[in-house]
Amino acid sequence: MKLPTELVEKWDTGLIQNRVFWTAVAANVVAQLIKILLDYALNRRWDLRRLLDTGGMPSTHSATVSALAISVAFAEGWDSPLFAVAAIFALVVMYDATGIRRHAGQQAELLNQLVRELQDVLEKGFAPGPLKELLGHSYLEVLVGALLGALVAWASFRLF
Secondary structure: OOOOHHHHHHHHHHHOOOHHHHHHHHHHHHHHHHHHHHHHHHHOOOOHHHHOOOOOOOOHHHHHHHHHHHHHHHHHOOOOHHHHHHHHHHHHHHHHHHOHHHHHHHHHHHHHHHHHHHHHHHOOOOOOOOOOOOOOOOHHHHHHHHHHHHHHHHHHHHOO
């Protein structure tokens, strides 16, 4: 099946050249790479699984959505309706990262502790795998992620 010519042209001139999109992607990649480097600095081992992990410093979600919102502001104006949508979206994502997702991670941590204690009591009884504890972010992780996203957006629109 051959794609229509105008669809291919829109792809080439649309998404490929969409600075707002690629700035948000760049902020995401930079934040994930920083997580790997910080993990290495703290634990002296490379853990490439951190590329896909949630939680930790800095907040990749916050970096991505703040880069998106600020890029929209640079491209469309601070008074544009599109910036308002992107900014509200960013605030909701960052609120969620410090709220529900963080509390779910804290509950997973407590449940994992209970399972370990139960295993000690039962000595080699049923042992479910640990729950994922790094789900959300502290306020500092979200703030650093948001600042990182703003820096990437600024660099993308002011330096390049």
